[in-house]
Amino acid sequence: MGNALEWIGSKLYTGLVWFEYCAKHPIFGCRLCGTCKLHDLGLTCPMTCPKQLRNGPCGGVRANGHCEVKPEMECRWVRIERRARKYWPKSWWHPRHINPPVRWDLQATSSWLNYLYNVDKHKEEYEEIKAKQQ
Amino acid sequence: MAIGNLQAVAESGAFLVTSEIGPPKGADPDAVRKAARVMKGCVDAVNLTDNQTAVVRISSVAAAVLVQQEGVEAVVQMTVRDRNRIALQSDVLGLAALGIKNVVCMSGDHPCNGNHPAAKPVYDLDSITWLQTVVQMTRDGKFQCGEEMKKKPELFVGAVENPFAPPYEYRPIRLGKKVDAGARYIQTQCAFDLDYLRRFMADVVKLGLHEQVKILVGITPMKSAKMARHMQTNVPGLQVPEAVCRRMEAAADPKEEGLAIAVETIHAVREIPGVAGIHLMPVMWEDVVPLVVERAGLLPRPTVEIATTA
């Protein structure tokens, strides 16, 4: 198995990125950040938060749970927390885990391949979570 | 290098008092200097806000230098709104080289309500990974990328939290993340509705976080009934109870009433288990700081012998 990033530029890779975008953008508002967190965060994309926060809400959440920047939108983190707590198996939702910062060098790459080939280093993250639980 | 006054007082176990200065919207150093002189001796350190409400002002690092020239210890607030990880880390090296001892990491108000709504919101890191980065720099002498630096900055690193905004049950856990990231002290959003604060602190104590981090509760003395109403309706993330607004409206001398409310709040806050100090946030009313601190019985401020390490 090679490095998933070596295929960038090939027609197949571009097609895959397009496919991923078409699959995830209409439903989740995917921004092709390349390090997908949907599965960790109750199927809410943190990149749709105007501050793109990956580790919890800012201090400006309105009393009705809506975003300070976009009053018509439910704060992404109110939603992440509610959905993950209610619908996610306990072993999938790690409320206190610190998610690493976005890697902007992976912008517009395929997060699926990045996951498959561990470009996003999720394996190390899961190991860290496991180590903390013990 | 010697540790700063704030850290020394925090480690002595004394009740902490910090305050805040919002640098001016112009290149006028005197406003900052004057505010620093007013607060000298009444607080353990003074925060300098980082272009608060996303309005351009004197940079928090520059203002901190002015404040320290007046003999008051500065706490530099650093938001992730305007700088990417390169600029942020570079400023941390710079401020440590200038003799600043304290940094507070936060996300910062979005540019949409500031005076440059068309600005690019950066948010390269978030408040927690930013905090983690500063801690890594000060503790391990490593940059965010993992590379080592020659001389590490020595800083007392803190963060903020807002117990008054949803999701309420998640806020203590988020505080836990900040503790895990290495925060040594936390300054909260202004407290008016203490029920929220009590619930929050009960969870914090349950998680044992109050033993790992000093929690300073935000106090804002209100100047007028108009200000109270404004904060109640227009500022997201604040909870101002109707009773407080009514009290301000009914008062013959609103300033005096605002001061009295602040002092009462401080007394009530000190009774809440886990609270380690207060953080005064006078909005355009620096002169009130000595009055509040005095009436709350928090003077004189402790002077701690600062141990120097090689």
Ligand code: SF4
């Ligand atoms: S209120 Fe929620 S969605 Fe809006 S900027 Fe803050 S964290 Fe993001």
